[in-house]
Amino acid sequence: MSRKAKSPILLPKGVEVKITGQVLTVKGPKGTLTQELRPGIVVDVQEQQLTVSLAPTHSGEKNFLGLFWALIANMVKGVNEPFIKELEMIGVGYRAAVQGNLIDLQLGYSHPVKLPIPQGVAVKVEKNVNIQLSGVDKRVVGQFAAEIRAKRPPEPYKGKGIRYKDEYVRRKAGKAGGKK
Numbered sequence: 001m002s003r004k005a006k007s008p009i010l011l012p013k014g015v016e017v018k019i020t021g022q023v024l025t026v027k028g029p030k031g032t033l034t035q036e037l038r039p040g041i042v043v044d045v046q047e048q049q050l051t052v053s054l055a056p057t058h059s060g061e062k063n064f065l066g067l068f069w070a071l072i073a074n075m076v077k078g079v080n081e082p083f084i085k086e087l088e089m090i091g092v093g094y095r096a097a098v099q100g101n102l103i104d105l106q107l108g109y110s111h112p113v114k115l116p117i118p119q120g121v122a123v124k125v126e127k128n129v130n131i132q133l134s135g136v137d138k139r140v141v142g143q144f145a146a147e148i149r150a151k152r153p154p155e156p157y158k159g160k161g162i163r164y165k166d167e168y169v170r171r172k173a174g175k176a177g178g179k180k
Contacts (some may be wrong), residue, residue, distance in 0.1 A: 005069040028079025085145040086165035095128040167173040
């Protein structure tokens with residue numbers, strides 16, 4: 001059983017939680033998120049806190065207790081303050097631009113890479129090489145950041161590519177030319 005799920009989730013002011021059947025809806029100042037719960041996961045709302053527990057008849061579902069606790073905690077946090085992922089592009093000629101509902105990436109290929117921006121994600125590009133993604137749903141923001149990074153992951157010899165702001169790329173030495 002999850003140790004995290006034993007602690008309650010505190011609700012900040014302005015965040016409302018509504019449960020209808022097996023669907024949990026969290027509404028806050030930044031947006032609204034919904035999550036369908038598995039049978040056996042019980043969410044109890046008391047004043048300004050949520051408790052996630054397991055129904056006594058579903059003891060085999062304890063694997064999912066920690067997962068749903070974390071999903072609900074991320075929903076509560078996201079509707080109060082958005083999640084932010086920052087990416088930086090390193091390489092000569094690498095640049096990004098937002099064009100309507102698309103992000104246009106110049107990554108050294110013979111063609112530009114254009115990705116549709118998912119619903120609920122705000123994209124901001126600074127200095128043509130720093131990309132900031134923000135949104136209320138942690139999964140959507142993280143997945144879109146991973147999709148952008150996958151278009152040109154950082155390579156270990158020169159460090160060129162797209163990386164997360166706080167990511168460390170371990171560098172390799174390369175050829176040891178001139179030795180016999």
